Each structure stands twice: as C-alpha cells, then as structure tokens.
Amino acid sequence: xxxxxxxxxxxxxxxxxxxxxxxxxxxxxxxxxxxxxxxxxxxxxxxxxxxxxxxxxxxxxxxxxxxxxxxxxxxxxxxxxxxxxxxxxxxxxxxxxxxxxxxxxxxxxxxxxxxxxxxxxxxxxxxxxxxxxxxxxxxxxxxxxxxxxxxxxxxxxxxxxxxxxxxxxxxxxxxxxxxxxxxxxxxxxxxxxxxxxxxxxxxxxxxxxxxxx
Amino acid sequence: xxxxxxxxxxxxxxxxxxxxxxxxxxxxxxxxxxxxxxxxxxxxxxxxxxxxxxxxxxxxxxxxxxxxxxxxxxxxxxxxxxxxxxxxxxxxxxxxxxxxxxxxxxxxxxxxxxx
Numbered sequence: 258x259x260x261x262x263x264x265x266x267x268x269x270x271x272x273x274x275x276x277x278x279x280x281x282x283x284x285x286x287x288x289x290x291x292x293x294x295x296x297x298x299x300x301x302x303x304x305x306x307x308x309x310x311x312x313x314x315x316x317x318x319x320x321x322x323x324x325x326x327x328x329x330x331x332x333x334x335x336x337x338x339x340x341x342x343x344x345x346x347x348x349x350x351x352x353x354x355x356x357x358x359x360x361x362x363x364x365x366x367x368x369x370x371x372x373x374x375x376x377x378x379x380x381x382x383x384x385x386x387x388x389x390x391x392x393x394x395x396x397x398x399x400x401x402x403x404x405x406x407x408x409x410x411x412x413x414x415x416x417x418x419x420x421x422x423x424x425x426x427x428x429x430x431x432x433x434x435x436x437x438x439x440x441x442x443x444x445x446x447x448x449x450x451x452x453x454x455x456x457x458x459x460x461x462x463x464x465x466x467x468x469x470x
Numbered sequence: 471x472x473x474x475x476x477x478x479x480x481x482x483x484x485x486x487x488x489x490x491x492x493x494x495x496x497x498x499x500x501x502x503x504x505x506x507x508x509x510x511x512x513x514x515x516x517x518x519x520x521x522x523x524x525x526x527x528x529x530x531x532x533x534x535x536x537x538x539x540x541x542x543x544x545x546x547x548x549x550x551x552x553x554x555x556x557x558x559x560x561x562x563x564x565x566x567x568x569x570x571x572x573x574x575x576x577x578x579x580x581x582x583x584x585x
Contacts, residue, residue: 308488323519323551330490330521338492338523384576401563404522430574438575445581466554469522470567 307349311358314351315456320463327412327465331405332362332452339396340366340449341375356458365449369425372396383426384439390423391430404470406452411468419456425449477507478546482516489520495527499535508541515547525552525559 308325315321329347336345345364352359366372369386373379376396381389395403406423410432413419420433424447429440479501485494502510512528514520520528535541545556 326488326490326519327521330488330519331523334491334521334523388574401526401566402523404562408522438577440584441576441578442581442584443578466551466558469555469558470562 307347311349311351311360315358315458318459318461318463320465321459324412324416324459324463324465327469328409328454329360329362331409335405335450336362336364336366339372340364340368341372342366342449357455358458359453359455361451361453363449363451368447368449383428384441386425387423387428387430387439408469409452411470412465413454413456416463416465416468417456417459419454421454422452424451424453475507476509476511477502477505478511478513480513480516482514485517487516487518489517489524491521492523492527495524495531498528499531502535502541502543510535510541510543511546512543513546514549514552517552518549520552520555522555522559525555526563529556529560529563 308322308329311325312322315325333345333347336342342364345362345366348359348361348363350359351357367375368383369390370381370383373381373386373389373396379389390403390406393403393407397403410421410423413421414432414434418434420431422432423430424442424445426448427442427446429442431438431440479498481489481498484497484501498512532543535543545552548556
C-alpha cells in the first residue's frame with residue numbers, strides 16, 4: 258500500500274469514527290485505528306488543540322513547536338472563517354512503531370467551491386476551487402490573505418518531509434515528495450473540507466520560516 | 471474608561487500562550503478601546519507562538535489604530551519565532567507574494583480503488 262493509500266485508509270477509518278465525542282485526550286497503543294484524540298472544534302472556544310501532546314510524541318526537537326502549531330492554527334482558523342460552520346473536528350493519531358503522526362482537520366461546511374461562489378460569485382468546479390486555493394486566492398477578496406493552506410502544505414511537505422491531502426467536494430489534492438496531483442473521485446463527495454497530513458518524527462531541527470512566504 | 475499615558479497588555483493572559491486565530495485579536499482591540507492610552511505595549515513575554523493569520527490581523531489593527539485614533543502600538547518581549555512571523559507578514563503586506571501554480575496532473579479514479 259503506497260503512502261497515499263495508507264493515509265487515505267487511516268483517514269477513512271477516522272472519519273467513520275466521527276462521533277462528536279467530548280474533548281478528551283487519550284493515549285491508544287493497542288488499537289492502531291483508534292485516534293490519539295478526537296477534538297470537536299467549536300467556534301470561539303479553541304485555546305488548546307492538544308498540540309502539546311503531539312509535540313511530546315514527536316520529541317523535544319528545535320523548531321518542532323512552530324511546525325506543529327502552524328498548520329493546525331491556519332487550517333482550524335479556516336473552518337471558522339470560511340466554512341460557515343461553527344463545528345469542526347481534529348483527529349490525531351501517532352504510530353509508535355513507525356514513528357509518524359497523522360492529523361486530520363475536518364469541517365462539514367460549505368466546501369471550497371461554494372465558498373468562492375457565495376463570497377465572490379465565482380462558479381468553480383471542485384478541482385478549480387482547489388487550484389484557486391493553491392494560488393493563494395482568498396475567498397475574502399483581500400490580496401494580503403490566502404496563504405494559510407499553501408504555506409501549511411509547504412511546512413508539512415517541505416519542512417517536515419510529510420504528505421498532505423486536501424479534499425473538498427469530489428476532488429482531492431495530494432502532495433508528497435515534491436509531487437502534487439489532483440484526483441477527481443466520482444464515487445466520493447465531501448460537503449466541506451478535509452485536510453489530512455502525515456509527518457514522520459523529525460531527526461533534526463526544523464525551521465519553518467522559509468516556507469511562510 | 472481609565473486615563474493613562476501608556477498601557478501594557480499581557481497577551482498570554484488576554485488570549486493564550488499560543489495565539490491561533492485571527493478573531494482572537496478582537497480581544498486586543500476591545501482591551502485597547504477600554505482605555506484612553508495613546509501608547510499601548512503588547513507584552514508577548516509568555517506567548518510561544520502566533521499564527522500567520524493572527525499576526526496579519528495584529529498588524530492591520532496596529533495600522534488602523536494609528537491612522538484612526540493616533541494610538542501607537544509596540545510589541546515587546548517577542549521571541550525569535552514571533553519576531554520572524556511578524557516580519558514575514560509585514561513584508562508580505564508591503565509586497566504581496568502570489569505564486570503561479572504549475573499545471574497539475576488531474577487523475578480520475580475511485581476512492582475504493584485508492585483504498
């Protein structure tokens with residue numbers, strides 16, 4: 258099973274486990290598909306997304322704090338700023354044996370294409386909507402905004418050597434090892450946005466500033 | 471409203487040691503508007519991280535308050551990472567940077583096939 262398949266399989270299991278559980282952090286070492294934690298994200302209540310637990314799992318490595326905080330902050334903020342939903346979910350899973358961390362941030366809001374349509378009267382396919390996000394074209398019509406997804410992807414893929422998947426509607430973006438592709442999935446539709454990424458435990462210091470544009 | 475020359479705001483106490491979101495900066499605006507201070511120091515001594523979105527909102531707030539209410543805002547005790555984030559965002563405000571996305575290969579497949 259290649260990396261994308263492995264990641265999607267884990268993501269699929271985590272989405273099936275979406276139960277709206279209360280805010281809890283629990284360690285799971287016995288069942289490989291059980292998430293490290295499932296955190297409902299509720300607007301205006303997010304002071305702690307459990308990053309300290311994730312940082313602890315990856316080890317005390319210089320720069321790891323920023324590398325963990327940055328994509329979570331940007332991607333969770335997007336839920337409350339763009340999705341028109343007050344609820345999202347953050348899943349985290351750490352594989353002790355293979356030393357990688359899976360994170361998944363999910364909302365059941367508008368989705369990218371509908372957000373562009375409602376905010377800017379742009380009629381885009383799911384594929385084109387993802388491309389606009391990658392260009393840094395914010396739905397808020399502000400040229401100074403729109404960097405969150407692209408720079409988060411860079412931190413994950415270039416800064417941490419990880420892989421990154423974003424799904425909205427029936428299209429997925431997969432980025433890994435310098436390659437990116439769009440995948441249209443006629444048998445799948447997600448109303449909202451799913452972002453999932455996998456990072457290996459770093460072996461040296463991490464510096465994300467160069468990826469923040 | 472209190473009438474002081476300078477007010478210091480402890481950002482970690484007001485928001486959190488990790489400042490994630492753009493709308494958290496609304497708390498800063500509200501705190502500043504509660505005083506008559508013309509000079510405000512935002513103390514980041516217990517703040518570990520600020521997101522790009524929050525840094526952008528903070529710089530916009532700083533500029534707006536200067537222009538509309540002649541209030542000077544300074545950032546104090548920022549760590550290296552927060553310094554860097556504020557500088558990157560400020561530079562981008564001056565000269566926005568947008569990349570051309572290379573043509574991406576579009577595949578059609580099914581989720582079941584991928585799993």
